[in-house]
Amino acid sequence: MRCPFCGFEQTQVRDSRPTEDNAAIRRRRFCSSCQARFTTVERTQLVPLTVRKRNGETEPFERDKLERSMSLSLRKRPIEKEQLERIINSIVRQLESLGESEISSVAIGEMAMEALSNLDLVAYIRFASIYKDFSNPADFQEFVGKLKSQTATDLSEDGKSTRKPGARKKDKDSDPSSSQEKLL
Ligand SMILES: [Zn+2]
Secondary structure, eight states, X not given: OOOTTTOOSOEEEEEEEEOTTSSEEEEEEEETTTOOEEEEXXXXXXXXXXXXXXXXXXXXXXXXXXXXXXXXXXXXXXXXXXXXXXXXXXXXXXXXXXXXXXXXXXXXXXXXXHHHHHHOHHHHHHHHHHHTTOOSHHHHHHHHHHHHHHHHHHHHHHOOOOOOTTHHHHHHHTOTTTTSOOOO
């Protein structure tokens, strides 16, 4: 770091410590040429994420929007708000750690589906029905059919999944695609 007083290139760090909120690090620096002391601050710089939609348009990534679409899928499901918060935090961290500034809405949707599939299968199916743009009952049946064969082993292994055979019918009754805004 160049000395702001004399322009000398090689200043020394004398001390580094995090700020009180732990969001930054302050470094006390010393210029061995002019003996000046100064401080630099290091902070995380998050790259603003841009979402590329299927139609090619881009828009800034909005955590709230992701949260809205996921919580619509979770309506009346026995999932605490904190659980949703946690999975959204985890998705956002994954997105940030990709190191890309632009992410496709498809990739985000896949992450959301993946997270929901581990959380609540009814919500997962609801989300998928909108995300994958099911346009008729056959799309729906095909998806659930695949799901059944995929999860048959999971269900018998850990019993963690709460999905029951009746879930499909119930979900169909409250078909979310008719009233809800299109996801992502
Ligand atoms: Zn200096």
